[in-house]
Every structure is written in C-alpha cells, then in structure tokens.
Amino acid sequence: KNYKFAIDQSAIVDTTNSKGVILTVNDNFCQISKYNREDLIGQNHRIVNSGFHSTVFFKQMWHTILSGNVWKGEIKNKAKDGSFxxxxxxxxPFLxxxxxxxxxxxxRFDITEEKNAEDALKISNDRYNLVGKATSDAIFDLDVDKNTIEWVGEGLGSIMGFESLIDKKPTNTHLKDFVHPDDLLRVMKKQVSVMMNPEEYLWNDEFRFKNAGGGYLQVHARGIIIKDQAGNGIRVIGSIQDITKQRENEIKLQELNRDLADQTKALALSNEELEQFAYVASHDLQEPLRMVTSFMAQLEKKYGDVIDEKGKRYIEYAVDGAKRMRQIILDLLDYSRVGKMDDQKEDVDLNELLKGIQILFRKQMEDKKAMLRITPMPVVHSFVAPLQQVFQNLISNALKFSKPNVPAMVSIGSEDLCEYWKFSISDNGIGMETDDLENIFIIFKQLNTKEEFPGSGIGLAVTKKIIEKQGGKIWVESQLDHGSTFYFILPK
Known part of the structure; x- marks a missing residue:
C-alpha cells in the first residue's frame, strides 16, 4: 500500500490486460490526459495516440513487452483537448x-517541459548552424577561460581554408594560433578590457588572421560576450569577416586620391602658367599689331597721293587683318579667364540686366529692324559679369545670323525647374543643319565664311565654358532657314 501510494502521488499509472485494454488508471493519468476515468477504462492507448511515432516504433515496443521484458522510452501523447x-x-509485464x-x-513521468526546452534548444542550434552555413563570415564560439575556439561555422573553411576544424566540438585550438604575433597583445588587451567592464557586452576588433596556407588575412571580428552572475565573461559568440580585399581597395583608393591630388595640383599650376602666358602673349602681341595698324595708316596718309588703287587695297587688307588678329587675341584672353570668378555671387535682376544689353545693341537692332521680346525674368543668385556675357553673346549671335531683308525677331524666356533655372533665346534667323549643332560650341569653329559673318569663332565657346563652370548646361535646337533656339540651365 505504501509503495502504491508513493507511486500514485508521483507518477502516471495504469494497468492493462495482455491486449492493451485499460483496466485501471490513477488520478494523474486523468489529469494529464484530460479524460475522466469512465472515458479511459475499456479503451486501449490509441485514445491518447498523438500520431507522432511510427508503426515500427510501437511494433518494437510490443515485441519487447510480449516477450516478457521491461520496455522504457519516451512517448508523445495527445490529450482530450488536442494538446500534446x-x-x-x-x-x-506480469507473467x-x-x-x-x-x-x-x-x-509514466511527465517530461513535457524538458522536451519543449530540448526542442527549443534544437531549433536554436539549427538556426545557429544555418546562419553559419548561410553567411560568408566565420562564426565562432570562444571559451574565455581556456581561450579556445569551441565551435566554428563553415565560413572558417570556405574563407580561410580550415575545413578540418568545422563542427569539431571543442576544437582545442587556441586563439593565439590564428592572430598575427604583432597584433596578439593588442587584441588580447582589448578583449580583456571588455570582459572586465560589467557594462560592456560587445567586442569588435580588426587584426591579421592566419589562414590554412600560412598567409595572413585582414579580418574584422565582432562578438557578443556572455557573462556569469558576477559579471565575468565566460564565452564570446561572434563572427570573423574577411576584409582583406576591402583594405587593399582602400589602400589603392588612397594611392589614387594622392595621384589625383598631385595631378590636380599640377593642373592648377599649369592653368596658372597658361593664364599668365595668355596675358603676356596678348599684351606682347597687341603692341606689334598696333604698330602695323599705325604705320599703315601713316603710309596711306603720307603717300596716299602716289599709291595706286591696288596699293591702297593692300593697305586696307593689312589693316583689316591686324584688326582681326587683335580681336582674336582679345577673345582668347577672355576665354582663358573664364572660370576665374573674382567677384562674389549676388542677386541679379535679369530684367534690369537685359535692359542694359538692349541699350548696348540699340544701333545694331535699328539696322536689323529687330524686335526683342522678353518675358518677365527671375532674380537669380549668380556672378553678374559672366551672366551678362552669356546673354550678350547669345543675343549678339541671334542678331548677327538673321536673314537678309527680314526683320529679326529675338525672344527670351525662362522656366523654373525646382533646382535649376532654364533660359531660352530664340530667333528667326538662318538656322543650322542638325549635324552642326554640337560643333558650334567648339573654339574657332565657324559654320559660315568670315566674309558672310565676320567673327573669331570663340563667342559660343566662351558662353559654354561660363555656363559649365557654374554647374549648368547649354544646348541648341535649330533647323536650316527656320531659326535657332539656345537653351541653358543654371543651378539656383
């Protein structure tokens, strides 16, 4: 009786006949299965079968007990409410x-909690293993007391060549076997510092890591420190990432940046020298040209009565050539100075700026019977002189390339594009072939003869350079005999 009482109080007990039909059950059986006694008596254990175990499992169990032997094992059952x-x-067996x-x-003894904990641990371990397989990093589990690597993921093999260490538990491999001797002391000091600080739980460091071939990789290691109740680190679970290529690329990038800085410095010096040369050359070249022009004028004045018409024509050619050369020199000097903004940006009212340009072109507009139509223009934040030069060059071109005996019509407009201002200058002039639209911005490039339309071919090149120096863009749309529209955008 005492034994029966003790067993009934601590265990789940039932008796069955040789066919497995339930004869008696104790209260613990009813409590865990959620069946009352009347539901169970006369039934076999299929009433609590969960379907988890195979037919073979039960056949082997029955074979054991029908042979008169005791059977022991874990069984998953299903209660009346569907819970397991x-x-x-x-x-x-009784004989x-x-x-x-x-x-x-x-x-029977209830082991549900233990099995649930075991399942949870298995799921956790499976996830841990899957992470190790999925990532290219080397996952590790480090025993702090021994300072040995207890477990490693597949990354240690795929990246670093240590396939033989994967899944060995423990590996009995000391951390110092991997870390470069020159880095080891620093790595260990930093690790110990984090371990000793009760507020620190994250460790990360960068060092050289020896691979299976004996060479060293540059790696970034990071880990979570697991501490005991006293706050002492006992394990580090983390990953090692191969950053060798990244560091090599950074070094190459630094070298490229140094080269680029040297080239930029050399280019700035070269530009400064070129600008100085352009200034000196323009000054020195203008003087002999002035002399040519002056002496030709004196020659015509003093000996005009003895020079025939052909000689006078030669003098006219020489003077005209000298004037053209002087203009080219001045234009080249302007082109070389584009981008050197000595002034500060300021708010520029384009309506007022264009009024000034209209006054400048009054005589030319009267000769061409031109009409200039300007829509209300914005106030922009820019450099005054270069901006005036842009509009002046484009309006000058529109008047210059007008059709003979046709009143010139020039329209100027603007559009707000959020981060940019877009401007347009349209005319009803001679227009251009589509193939020539890109060439007109090339320095010295002229689509027409100097006899038809005099000029140096520098004006649009200067315009383009000014706009691009300020972060903008210029382009043209045109059809032969149907005029042209120049567009340009400038950042606000």
Whole structure:
C-alpha cells in the first residue's frame, strides 16, 4: 500500500490486460490526459495516440513487452483537448504460472517541459548552424577561460581554408594560433578590457588572421560576450569577416586620391602658367599689331597721293587683318579667364540686366529692324559679369545670323525647374543643319565664311565654358532657314 501510494502521488499509472485494454488508471493519468476515468477504462492507448511515432516504433515496443521484458522510452501523447504531452514510460509485464503475459503495469513521468526546452534548444542550434552555413563570415564560439575556439561555422573553411576544424566540438585550438604575433597583445588587451567592464557586452576588433596556407588575412571580428552572475565573461559568440580585399581597395583608393591630388595640383599650376602666358602673349602681341595698324595708316596718309588703287587695297587688307588678329587675341584672353570668378555671387535682376544689353545693341537692332521680346525674368543668385556675357553673346549671335531683308525677331524666356533655372533665346534667323549643332560650341569653329559673318569663332565657346563652370548646361535646337533656339540651365 505504501509503495502504491508513493507511486500514485508521483507518477502516471495504469494497468492493462495482455491486449492493451485499460483496466485501471490513477488520478494523474486523468489529469494529464484530460479524460475522466469512465472515458479511459475499456479503451486501449490509441485514445491518447498523438500520431507522432511510427508503426515500427510501437511494433518494437510490443515485441519487447510480449516477450516478457521491461520496455522504457519516451512517448508523445495527445490529450482530450488536442494538446500534446511527453512522458517517460516504463512498461512492466506480469507473467502467469505458465510464463505468459496476462497484464501490464505502466508507470509514466511527465517530461513535457524538458522536451519543449530540448526542442527549443534544437531549433536554436539549427538556426545557429544555418546562419553559419548561410553567411560568408566565420562564426565562432570562444571559451574565455581556456581561450579556445569551441565551435566554428563553415565560413572558417570556405574563407580561410580550415575545413578540418568545422563542427569539431571543442576544437582545442587556441586563439593565439590564428592572430598575427604583432597584433596578439593588442587584441588580447582589448578583449580583456571588455570582459572586465560589467557594462560592456560587445567586442569588435580588426587584426591579421592566419589562414590554412600560412598567409595572413585582414579580418574584422565582432562578438557578443556572455557573462556569469558576477559579471565575468565566460564565452564570446561572434563572427570573423574577411576584409582583406576591402583594405587593399582602400589602400589603392588612397594611392589614387594622392595621384589625383598631385595631378590636380599640377593642373592648377599649369592653368596658372597658361593664364599668365595668355596675358603676356596678348599684351606682347597687341603692341606689334598696333604698330602695323599705325604705320599703315601713316603710309596711306603720307603717300596716299602716289599709291595706286591696288596699293591702297593692300593697305586696307593689312589693316583689316591686324584688326582681326587683335580681336582674336582679345577673345582668347577672355576665354582663358573664364572660370576665374573674382567677384562674389549676388542677386541679379535679369530684367534690369537685359535692359542694359538692349541699350548696348540699340544701333545694331535699328539696322536689323529687330524686335526683342522678353518675358518677365527671375532674380537669380549668380556672378553678374559672366551672366551678362552669356546673354550678350547669345543675343549678339541671334542678331548677327538673321536673314537678309527680314526683320529679326529675338525672344527670351525662362522656366523654373525646382533646382535649376532654364533660359531660352530664340530667333528667326538662318538656322543650322542638325549635324552642326554640337560643333558650334567648339573654339574657332565657324559654320559660315568670315566674309558672310565676320567673327573669331570663340563667342559660343566662351558662353559654354561660363555656363559649365557654374554647374549648368547649354544646348541648341535649330533647323536650316527656320531659326535657332539656345537653351541653358543654371543651378539656383
């Protein structure tokens, strides 16, 4: 009676006949299965079968107990409400005088919590293993006391060549076996510092890591420190990332940046020298040209009565050539100075700026019977002189390339594009072939003869350079005999 009482209080107990039909159950059986006694008596254990175990599992169990042997094992059962529970089961067969089984006594202990914890641990470990397989980093588990790597993921093999160490538990491999000797002291000091600080739980460092071939990789290691109740680090779980290529690329980038800085410095010096040369050359070249022009004028004045018409024509050619050369020199000097903004940006009212340009072109507009139509223009924040030069060059071109005996019409407009201002200068002039639209911005490039339209071919090149120096863009749309529209945008 005492034994029965003790077992009933601590275990789940039932008895069955040799066919497995339930004869008796204790209160613990009813409590865990959620069936009352009347539901269970006369039934077999299929009433609590969860479907988890295979037919082979039960066949082997029955074979054991019908042979008169005790069977022990873990069984997952299903309660009346559909919930599952695990029991550690011992089945004891009772034999009659003929050594035949006539009854079974089954004693079970509830191990559901242990099994759930085991399943949770298995899921956690499976995830841990999958992370190790999925990432190219080398996942590791470091025992702090021994300072040995207890577990490593596949990254240690795929990246660093240590396939032989993967999944060995423990590896009995010391951290110092991998870290470069010159880095080891620093790495260990930093690790110990984090370990000793009760507020620190994250460790990360960068060092050289020896691969299987004996060479060293540059790696970035990071880990979570697991501490005991006293705040002492006992394990580090983390990853090692190969950043060798990244560091090599950074070094190459630094070298390229240094080269670029040297080239930029050399280019700035070259530009400064070129600008100085352009200034000196323009000054020195203008003087002899002035002399040519002056002496030709004196020659015509003093000896005009003895020079025939052909000689006078030669003098006219020489003077005109000298004037053209002087203008080219002045234009080249302007082109070389574009981008050197000595003034400060300021708010420029384009309506007022264009009024001034209209006054400048009054005589030319009267000769061409030109009409200039300007829509209300914005106030922009820019450099005054270069901006005036842009509009002046484009308006001058529109008047210059007008059709003979046709009143010139020039329209100027603007459009707000959020981050940019877009401007347009349209005319009804001679227009251009589509193939020539890009060439007109090339310095010295002229589409027409100097006899038809005098000029140096520098004006649009200067305009383009000014706009691009301020972060803008210029382009043209045109059809032959149907005029042209120049567009340009400038950042606000």
């Amino acid at each position: 529970y695990w029991v550690y089961t011992t089945i004891i 009659d005088e003929n050594q035949k089984v006539f009854q079974f006594l089954t004693i």
